[in-house]
Amino acid sequence: xxxxxxxxxxxxxxxxxxxxxxxxxxxxxxxxxxxxxxxxxxxxxxxxxxxxxxxxxxxxxxxxxxxxxxxxxxxxxxxxxxxxxxxxxxxxxxxxxxxxxxxxxxxxxxxxxxxxxxxxxxxxxxxxxxxxxxxxxxxxxxxxxxxxxxxxxxxxxxxxxxxxxxxxxxxxxxxxxxxxxxxxxxxxxxxxxxxxxxxxxxxxxxxxxxxxxxxxxxxxxxxxxxxxxxxxxxxxxxxxxxxxxxxxxxxxxxxxxxxxxxxxxxxxxxxxxxxxxxxxxxxxxxxxxxxxxxxxxxxxxxxxxxxxxxxxxxxxxxxxxxxxxxxxxxxxxxxxxxxxxxxxxxxxxxxxxxxxxxxxxxxxxxxxxxxxxxxxxxxxxxxxxxxxxxxxxxxxxxxxxxxxxxxxxxxxxxxxxxxxxxxxxxxxxxxxxxxxxxxxxxxxxxxxxxxxxxxxxxxxxxxxxxxxxxxxxxxxxxxxxxxxxxxxxxxxxxxxxxxxxxxxxxxxxxxxxxxxxxxxxxx
Numbered sequence: 001x002x003x004x005x006x007x008x009x010x011x012x013x014x015x016x017x018x019x020x021x022x023x024x025x026x027x028x029x030x031x032x033x034x035x036x037x038x039x040x041x042x043x044x045x046x047x048x049x050x051x052x053x054x055x056x057x058x059x060x061x062x063x064x065x066x067x068x069x070x071x072x073x074x075x076x077x078x079x080x081x082x083x084x085x086x087x088x089x090x091x092x093x094x095x096x097x098x099x100x101x102x103x104x105x106x107x108x109x110x111x112x113x114x115x116x117x118x119x120x121x122x123x124x125x126x127x128x129x130x131x132x133x134x135x136x137x138x139x140x141x142x143x144x145x146x147x148x149x150x151x152x153x154x155x156x157x158x159x160x161x162x163x164x165x166x167x168x169x170x171x172x173x174x175x176x177x178x179x180x181x182x183x184x185x186x187x188x189x190x191x192x193x194x195x196x197x198x199x200x201x202x203x204x205x206x207x208x209x210x211x212x213x214x215x216x217x218x219x220x221x222x223x224x225x226x227x228x229x230x231x232x233x234x235x236x237x238x239x240x241x242x243x244x245x246x247x248x249x250x251x252x253x254x255x256x257x258x259x260x261x262x263x264x265x266x267x268x269x270x271x272x273x274x275x276x277x278x279x280x281x282x283x284x285x286x287x288x289x290x291x292x293x294x295x296x297x298x299x300x301x302x303x304x305x306x307x308x309x310x311x312x313x314x315x316x317x318x319x320x321x322x323x324x325x326x327x328x329x330x331x332x333x334x335x336x337x338x339x340x341x342x343x344x345x346x347x348x349x350x351x352x353x354x355x356x357x358x359x360x361x362x363x364x365x366x367x368x369x370x371x372x373x374x375x376x377x378x379x380x381x382x383x384x385x386x387x388x389x390x391x392x393x394x395x396x397x398x399x400x401x402x403x404x405x406x407x408x409x410x411x412x413x414x415x416x417x418x419x420x421x422x423x424x425x426x427x428x429x430x431x432x433x434x435x436x437x438x439x440x441x442x443x444x445x446x447x448x449x450x451x452x453x454x455x456x457x458x459x460x461x462x463x464x465x466x467x468x469x470x471x472x473x474x475x476x477x478x479x480x481x482x483x484x485x486x487x488x489x490x491x492x493x494x495x496x497x498x499x500x501x502x503x504x505x506x507x508x509x510x511x512x513x514x515x516x517x518x519x520x521x522x523x
Contacts, residue, residue: 039185044246061236125405400470
């Protein structure tokens with residue numbers, strides 16, 4: 001929003017300073033490197049953790065073929081999406097990320113509404129992916145108890161309280177260790193790589209039973225889902241699609257990186273490539289030693305990975321040791337997702353698009369973090385976790401809405417870029433060249449299909465407890481967005497402030513004249 005808010009002064013008592021929204025806006029500290037951004041993206045995707053916690057989704061919908069080849073398919077698609085976003089990010093590197101790109105790529109007439117819609121999609125996506133990661137981490141911690149006490153079945157309160165405990169840990173790390181994000185993200189990459197190697201060796205060495213290569217690479221059984229065989233495969237792709245969602249979230253840290261137009265695009269694409277390869281290395285040995293599917297799916301809290309490790313190793317201590325590797329990755333993932341969510345909240349609030357923006361757009365330079373944006377993100381996740389009291393399938397709903405919101409927020413600027421004949425990215429330092437149109441169109445087509453797929457229940461017939469409430473959560477946030485737009489946004493929101501200040505020189509020649517007219521009208 002151009003010049004709508006005046007900069008505040010420094011408050012010596014708490015170290016908070018209002019980030020101005022005019023030409024004198026202070027840049028954020030540039031403490032992050034390309035490796036750190038790649039590590040953060042890799043941490044958010046958290047491949048072994050993401051694939052483990054959503055394993056039941058793909059085992060219900062096709063088993064080995066869906067698990068392995070679904071992962072390969074979605075990895076290739078995600079590479080295309082990441083490359084499409086990286087091409088745009090190289091031209092417009094800013095903390096606003098996809099909602100800023102949607103504004104910059106749209107015509108002046110639709111710039112504000114395009115930015116508003118995309119901004120709310122990415123904001124809700126950031127919140128709900130953080131929610132789903134931390135919620136499943138809580139479930140995973142409770143599943144560790146089941147290893148030693150087979151009769152233990154966590155109740156609703158225990159699950160929610162454990163989720164809140166995980167949120168508290170991730171919030172505290174973000175608030176008090178933000179200056180060490182470079183180190184944490186580097187440790188995360190090393191820990192994940194070492195964990196996958198350890199899991200691969202231990203599972204293959206200790207397994208008493210091994211499945212055949214035909215089972216691993218060609219076994220397909222969709223009978224548990226109730227869906228037609230072909231459709232069931234696509235419903236099961238939620239496992240892979242959910243795991244491979246975090247790469248676009250790191251765009252919100254562009255303003256904290258030196259040379260973001262070069263470093264962030266590379267980090268986004270490389271992190272997806274690393275994630276894809278890591279997933280294959282993890283899934284193939286896991287499928288070779290996978291126990292009977294019906295036993296796995298009978299786990300009360302829906303998190304069977306601890307049971308799998310215990311059955312394969314034949315030891316409760318061995319199962320717990322392997323599960324501990326996944327739990328550490330999970331905490332890295334929750335912390336990284338909350339980092340991105342807090343920056344996204346801060347950036348969108350800075351443009352006046354969230355109720356209470358003046359508070360959420362404050363930056364604590366002492367802690368080096370948008371503290372109130374962090375606390376708001378954490379609080380919303382904690383409140384959404386209460387949905388679990390009404391539905392045991394709440395986790396699937398969180399996964400679905402996170403995937404839908406992030407995918408559509410990624411797809412919107414790519415679609416606008418196609419409609420504008422890709423003029424804005426012709427001089428991108430990360431150009432897709434002659435393959436640009438094909439990659440862009442393929443990714444948008446997939447995103448449209450995924451919106452339908454990931455609103456589907458895991459299996460049919462559907463009960464109230466097993467219903468996928470992703471569409472309900474999605475519509476709830478859409479209602480808040482529309483109401484706030486009617487109350488305030490349509491009067492004051494003109495898109496990201498950079499559209500009319502820092503980004504004017506990035507417009508195409510046709511847009512510059514329109515931009516000057518709009519600036520005069522605002523005055």
